[in-house]
Amino acid sequence: MTTDVSQLKNLQGNGIRARVQRFGGNLAGMIMPNIGAFIAWGLITAMFIPTGWLPNETLAQLVDPTIKFLLPLLIGYTGGRMVHGQRGAVVGAIATMGVIVGADVPMFLGAMIIGPLAALLMKWFDRLIEGKVRSGFEMLVNNFSAGILGGAMALLGLIGIGPVVEALTNGASNVVDFLVDNSLLPLVSIIVEPAKALFLNNAINHGVFGPLGLEQAREAGQSILFMIETNPGPGLGVLLAFWFFGPRKTRPSAPGAIIIHFFGGIHEIYFPYLLMKPKLILAAIAGGMAGVGTALVTNSGLVAPPAPGSIFAYMAVTPRGGHLSVLLCIAVATAVSFIVAAALMKFGHGADAGDETPAADAAPEPPTAAAPAVGAPTSNGTTTTTRPVISGRDVKSIVVACDAGMGSSVMLASQMRTRLKPYGVTVEHVAVNDIPAGARLVLTHxxxxxxxxxxxxxxxxxxxxxxxxxxxxxRLEKAIKEGDEIRG
Structure with a gap:
């Protein structure tokens, strides 16, 4: 197999990016399945705290126990389950109690650490004793090993991990306070917006801003951190610019993407547009900074993470009296992003000059008769590694995978399910880290x-x-319909 230096760097870069995405995906994977609980807490907070819509001292008693106990326990349970199934989930939840009791702040970060760690130790122990337990004693060993390990990890969390994570959380909160006090928080968009385009949006939002924002919301009733990554304005501005001034071949897809992005809250829909013309990331950064700056000036914030980042979710978790200022943040971010993106695309002049090939056109050429390949890279004169092949007539199911398995994959799976139903093909959606081992055909970005x-x-x-x-x-539908080979 031959390759050149630039290709090698490409592969190395992709490997690093994949590892970062995988780490971020694991963080988001502990939060995303529990978003409903976070929203429930946010709605209860918005309704019943003294400054809420319907202040009620009795009902407001749910606020502190939910954020201090329920939410971290769900995170620790989910993290443990990701590592070692139900046994991992149990020991992860037990261990999480240790970090909860040992700290005065909500232990979201602590739960993200100790839940998977306890489950990993349980997994190693189970492998160590596999096949070595006498018949009839399996339940006894399983129950006591989980109890002993979970209890030990809870003690470790109480004495060791909890205080360390609390110190880290307080330090991170102090950094955020410094940025807010000195009006520097908009600079965060310089990192956030490019990272989103690399599909790190869930990791940033739920792994970083979410835990810190919930602590702020517990103390102040709202947090600006919930608005940094989730603001639909930067993406909306870019899509609007594509609709009016982008390459003619991509303009028809922009209106549908706008609806899915703004109303459906699936922000991944606009990432390919940024990757199509990378310079437009500057527009997203400008829009993000403008939105955060407006939020600082107007003292805007949300009571819980809006998930998905739909305008409807935004309005649902906006505190009383804050809707106009939150809408202003979105509008300003949209306007700035649109103007910068339109300028970068020269307001449509020379849009089809060929200096940058639209992503849809850059997709692989249709397969030849000799080697019908769906989604396979085009030949560039180098020898590539042989990849698996499946005949279209043998495809009975397809797995659509996205970063978290709860956003873009759901949308795309629905589309493909409709298209492939006549051929008896079932379609399911999962997180890319959770693709079933028996999957034979996977569709992903x-x-x-x-x-x-x-x-x-x-x-x-x-x-x-x-x-x-x-x-x-x-091409995938055609290959399934006609029984052509599909290469990965």
Whole structure:
């Protein structure tokens, strides 16, 4: 196999990015399944605290126990389950109690650490004793080992991990306070917006801003941190600019993407547009900074994470009296992002000059008759590693994978389910880290393909670039219909 230095750097870069995405995906994977609980806490807080819509001292008693006990326990339970199933979930929850009791702040970060750690130790222990327990004693050993390990980890969390994480949390909160007090918080968008385009949005929002924001919301009734990554304005501005001034071949897809992005809250829909013309990340950064700056000036914030980042979710978790200022933050971010993006695209002049190829056009060429490949990279003169192949007539099910398995994959799975129903093909959606080991055909975005292949190396992974109207979807349907080979 031959390659050149630039390709090697590419592979190394993709490997690093995949590892960062995987780490961030694990953080988000502990939060995303429990978003309903976070929203419930936010709604109870917005309604019944003294400054809420319906102040009620009795009902407001739910606020502190929910954020201090229920939410961290759910995180620790979910993190443990991700590592070692139900046994991991149990010991993860037990261990999380230790960090909760040992701290005065909500232990979201502590739960993210000790839950998976306890489950990992349980997993190692189970492997160590596998096949060595005398018949009839399995339940006794299983129950006592989980109880002893979980209790020991709870003690460790109480004495050791909890105080350390509390100090880290307080330090991070002090940094945020410094940025807010000195009007420097908008600078965070310089990091956040490019990271979102690399599908790190869930990790940033739920792994970083979420825990810190909940602590702020507990003390002040709202937090600006919930608005940094989730503001739909930067993405909306970019999509509007594409609609009016983008390459003509991509303009028809923009209105649908706007609806899905702004009303559906699936922000991943606009990431391919940024990757199509990377300079537009500057527009997203400008919009993000403008939105955060407006939030600082107007003292805006939300009571809980808006998930998904839909305008409806935004309005639901906006505190009493804050709706106009929150809408202003979104409007300013949209306007700034739109103006900068339109300027970068020269207001449509020379949009089709060919200096930058639209992502849809950059998708692989249709397969030849000799080697019909769906989603496979085009030949560039170098020898590539042989990848799995499956015949379209053998495809009975498809797995659609996204970062968290709860946003873009749900939308795309619904589309593909409708398209492939006539051929008897079932479609399910999962997080890219949770693709079933028996999956034979996986459909995922190009930026997540490496993670998918590392999760299921024997599966055919079909890549796409655009969530709407990508040619890979047509080729996949055609291959299934006609029984052509599908290469990963």
């Amino acid at each position: 190009t930026d997540l393909a490496e993670r998918a292949r590392s999760t299921v190396p024997h599966a055919v992974v079909v890549e796409f670039r655009m969530f709407l109207g990508d040619p890979a979807f047509d």
